[in-house]
Amino acid sequence: MRRISDKIIQISGNVIMVLAPGVKYGELALVSSERGDSFAEIIRIEEERVYLQVFSGSIGISTGDKVTFLGHEMRVHFSKNLLGRVFDGTGRPRDGRPSLNENLIQVSGSTVNPVKRIIPSRMIHTGIPMIDMFNSLVESQKISIFTTPGEPYNELLVRVALQAKVDITILGGMGLRYDDYLFLKNTLERDGALSRSVLFIHTAADPVVECLMVPDLSLAVAERFALNGERVLVLLTDMKNFCDALKEIAIIMEHVPSNRGYPGDLYSQLASRYEKAVDFEDFGSVTILSVTTMPGDDITHPVPDNTGYITEGQYYLTNKRIEPFGSLSRLKQFVNENTREDHRSLMDTMVQLYAFYQDTKEKKAMGFRMSSWDNKLLKYGNLFERDLMDLSVNMPLKDALDRGWGILAECFEREETGLRTELVNKFWPKEMILCHGEDQTYQDSTEKRKRQPEAL
């Protein structure tokens, strides 16, 4: 049964209030104004007063406009027909093709029972050594790329989308610049990956409330695909915009802000989305890789901070590289003992040595005399950055591990690395690989970075 109200009492920000008895919390309504129809969702009921957030914004809505309550919650189409399509934040097509109105599913879903979850065990290979070797991406993981505006995070994201071995990719874009949207779409199209992708795109020009729906739509669809046995990778960029949209609505609703204006439930809001990452035993899985831009590279900002506590790690993308410090995949220990026996020890040792290199670099910058050990570290650091960290490097895990041993052998003696003796005996390169590019300097790697877009 549809209820209709034709008196809007309050319009404030993107939230309107009408008098409507008997409507359900969470129900969807259609607001018809001279600008066209827009969906709205009930976010608070107070006696007869019903508050709705209007997806397309409140501009142009008149107090005399008609609000039709639809009697159901937000829904989205689900079938194989979604593949290759592009939608906006309310599920309408963005690609000029017909809309899909049958076979609708609820966007809000239930929580997965924790006892039905299983220990993650399958690695997703991406061909990026800083991911595969140092912080492996694991099926059913939720992980975020922490970065700052201006870094090539969308490039990295789309590269993962192209190279990761999954069945279906779902891209949720929030507050995207239009050219970023085109870049993402065209890259997927050019490499033929669009046919196994679904895109839900909210651009910076679209109404802010629609941004809030993007993760929910993407994840609802992903969950269904996973229950049908598909391995789904959900890419969300940029979650900072999602949080800002949350903040906007919370402030309009006069919620007490907790930290820098963000609502107190930011953690729970993010968690209920990210927790959709799951591996359904004997069925498919949902893996979430998101982007979180940090204002001013500040990891203590509420958005990256709360995200970090929810996700199972983060890739810290800075200076156009994934830094080993600050990056962490919390699930890697489930997979990297099944890759190769030396994987874990080698990874830890290389990162520890890289930390020493950073100290030494600092010392050098202050003009101290370099000891022979310091010089070894400097050489190691440069090789490490050039051969493994550079974003353009593309190699399977096995090659990356071998290259790791190669770098160690070029720079250190066998007993200097702190690696277990049996591993050293087995993997230390037998003959010394000639140090190609011993005097590689920073300029070299910078140059290489400039060339990177071609590689992508």
Add this chain to the structure above:
Amino acid sequence: MKLDSNSENHKKKRWGMIVGIDKNMITVQFKGTLKQNEVGYAVLKGCRLKSEVIRIMGDKADLQVFEETRGLKRGDLVEFTDELLSVELGPGLLGRVFDGLQNPLNELVEKGGFFLPRGTYLTALPDDVRWIFTPRVRPGDSVEAADIIGTVPESIFIHKIMVPFYLSGRYQVIDIAEPGTYRKNEQIALLKDGRGGRIPLSMSFQWPIKIPVSLYRERLDPVEPLITRIRIIDTFFPVAKGGTYCIPGPFGAGKTVLQQITSRNAEVNVVIIAACGERAGEVVETIREFPRVTDPVTGKSLMERTIIICNTSSMPLAARESSVYTAVTLGEYYRQMGLHVLLLADSTSRWAQAMRERSGRLEEIPGEEAFPAYLESIVANLYERAGLVSLKDGTMGSVTICGTVSPAGGNFEEPVTQATLKVVGAFHGLSRERSDARRYPAIDPLESWSNYRGIIDIDTRNRILKLISRANEIDQMMKVVGEEGISLDDYLLYLQGNFIDSVYLQQNAFDRVDSATSSERQIKVFSLLMDILDTPLSVKNKEEARTYFGKLRQIFLDYNSSSEGSVEFHENERRIKDIVVEHQGDTSQVGKTSLRSVLVESDLDSHFRRSTSMKATGNGSLTIQKEEDEKDIR
């Protein structure tokens, strides 16, 4: 205080009507009387949503709903129960996985498959299990609350069946069941109160989670160390049975891994894990692995001594708040049986945030960072439910509480960390620096402290901590003046500090042997370490010193991962001693100087002290020192 729910059943059902809905909070209009924290059920087509009264104003009450409120509307009915939010206590709790309201999650799978069905509540204890009951009292005996009337075997323990905690005064046993098998709801005893009223007892009863169980003779000073088999904890920052401690740390510093290791290795009878508002993935490992891991002490699976209360981040918020109380109540129940219980709550920050969200929705005046003003007293109340107690029958039991704290931005100045620090006996601060450098467990030896007695005497403990702190200062100094700018003595101290750090403080959680070090082995290895440090060293220059410690470290790491008593264990131990003897100096100049300088507080101390350092001083009180310039951990 009368808490018996059974006697209230004859009362008429009371109803209220929903007049407002805001997220998980509903406003209900009611007639007659209503209790604060009473449980009500919002009736939605096909299911009932459990909720709790959190504020009463006139004829309206605010209730927090333990479920999603989608679909509710104005005018829907709420049924009040007159009961406070309670848990069921009795045999059959061990080895189980519950949500924050004590719903058994494994049993919910049958109802909801992969997902948690909304508005479905099951009884916590299995109805159909038959327990082998042995009576401990006879008709005519006089009993009171928490007295043992019989026993049943439950997995690894003899579970004591007690007189319900809510009965006050003395009662006479009229009838007691014969030895035999009974289900939890069958009557096993009949009591008579002073006025001749008869009270039938079964093996289980309800207890409200927010009220502490205090039916013991006296609360004692926690003196006995609780061995976690984590070296840095047991040796340097020990925890006591019945004590409290907290683990604050920025994300990614390894809080959860540390708790997981503790839940495996801690030498206690029962471990209760409260996964409160954290990732579901983190409990999965425990749920899946524990049944397959054998506990060396009992010879049975680890799961049989474990209870998991699991209210992860995407599960209903209000139940997150109650999950911690549910966990501690179960802990107190087992303590009444004379057992030692360890409660691991991960994370108390999420728990506090749940209170913050509720407080915000109630439009209370916010305190610091929008946390409610009563945050501190609530945190204190929770930790005060820990304790070592002597029971009426003379046995001892304890509840030890460990809470992780997830400070926003890794900044320990935030309200939850500060409220927690005031009420705990040990502080294991995790640092991002250490975890970035892969120095696990990332407990910062410079910032952590413990007021409990451990397996190593306090003077030795402090001496080594001082050495580590001094080594850190020298490290900082070297960053300014360079390696060549410091003396060989100082450089040796720096190397010694680093050496202790890498071979003793750090522990490889993934190594079969190294992941758990028994207290005996800790004492042995620690004394070997002390021998090494006390042996005067003859090295000519820094290069030589570095090589010496490098070599020593390599063998020591192999030593740590060789199982005690094995051939390689002895071999490695011999090699370590050989190297030390090889480099022993006949003039003990160097060694002496190093030790002396450790004990002399240097002027540089204050300059290079870390941002917020808290250390236990000799008399056990705390000194807190802050420096303005380096507030954030980052």
